[in-house]
Amino acid sequence: MRRNLHAGKRQSGGLSLNIFTREELDEIHFATLEVLEHTGLLIDDDEALELFHGAGARVDKEKRIVKMPPYIVEDAIRSAPSKLFLAGRNPENDFIMEGNRVGFTNFGEGVFIIDPYTGEHRETTKQDVADSAKICDYLSEIDVYERAVGASDVPMETVQLHNAEAWFPNTSKHGFMGPGNAYLMQRITAMAAAIAGGMDNLRERPIISFITCPVSPLQLVPETCEIIMEGARSGMAVNILSMAMAGGSSPVTLAGTLVDHNAEVLGGIVLSQLTQRGAKVIYGSSTTAMDLRKAAATVGSPECAVINAAVAQMATYYL
Structure with missing residues (x-):
């Protein structure tokens, strides 16, 4: 289970940004x-x-x-x-949200991608949903996963079901x-x-x-x-x-x-x-x-x- 540091907690040093009193x-x-x-x-x-x-x-x-x-x-x-x-699907990736404890997730959702193999700038696909989930799963800095991209090659009426089907088996977070x-x-x-x-x-x-x-x-x-x-x-x-x-x-x-x-x-x-x-x-x-x-x-x-x-x-x- 992940229990990250609290924002602004002083150890050897620290940083907090308080906009308002x-x-x-x-x-x-x-x-x-x-x-x-x-x-x-x-x-x-x-x-x-x-x-x-x-x-x-x-x-x-x-x-x-x-x-x-x-x-x-x-x-x-x-x-x-x-x-x-x-x-998480793996208990080692369980995460607690509480107080001002800081965690990190990836941003979502991208609708275009530069193909890592061809260099083509194109719309994202269901396979990209699966692949991006694998990348986020590997990165220890990411505590919880947010669907990073969306499939554009499936029917729009059921796109969220396809997205879920793609990322569920590809992350343990x-x-x-x-x-x-x-x-x-x-x-x-x-x-x-x-x-x-x-x-x-x-x-x-x-x-x-x-x-x-x-x-x-x-x-x-x-x-x-x-x-x-x-x-x-x-x-x-x-x-x-x-x-x-x-x-x-x-x-x-x-x-x-x-x-x-x-x-x-x-x-x-x-x-x-x-x-x-x-x-x-x-x-x-x-x-x-x-x-x-x-x-x-x-x-x-x-x-x-x-x-x-x-x-x-x-x-x-x-x-």
Whole structure:
């Protein structure tokens, strides 16, 4: 089992990047509660709307806007687990997510690749999914695997099933992937259960977690709601991963983007806890700044690094 060092822990030396003071984090939290209560989220799923309504939120079913009072949000934060066990197929690769303990994963998902044998720049295939999983499995620096590329040579309606079939046998580490929708998520969970020896074994040693993304600004679309609720029911962890782009789909300021990001993720966490109290959720982020010249996400930019540090600080604020 891997228990990596905590961020900022001083031994012979160390590095931490604290973007906000505690008081500034409080301000972002209070601003987020204000957005959730007075602006609200677009929740585009009937079952989710009923869950919010039953919990005491103000629901406009025609506009599909949910405005939730602070007590609903803060109760969900308290009930969400502060530690997660991510099992590998090989127990030596089990990983514990807790506190500010640092772990590493690969980035996903690539849609083009430079062929390692021909040098051709081409779309990724199902075989590339399998091969990239093997590479990530070999690299000791990678604690958990996220599907690195996606297959473009299979039917798009079932692409996530093909992706899962390709990477499951090629890594001994815990795996993350976006399932697409609840139906495909159920099928992928069944595949994982077959590997684990049954659903009870899978819940005890979960070898897979799922990813879903709100749509910025402030929307939980049908597929996102489905995946969050299905994860809560099945006992599988869901990484609620906002992908706000500062200057594009969210405010250009760091604080404003973080409020938008925080509202989307907390809204998803509330939905998970209303579905099943104690459901496994992860405060996720792929938020960055937009290149205003090219309207592209600046992944890998200094702005992205600052946003990542700020988001990590915000996530640990809730532990």
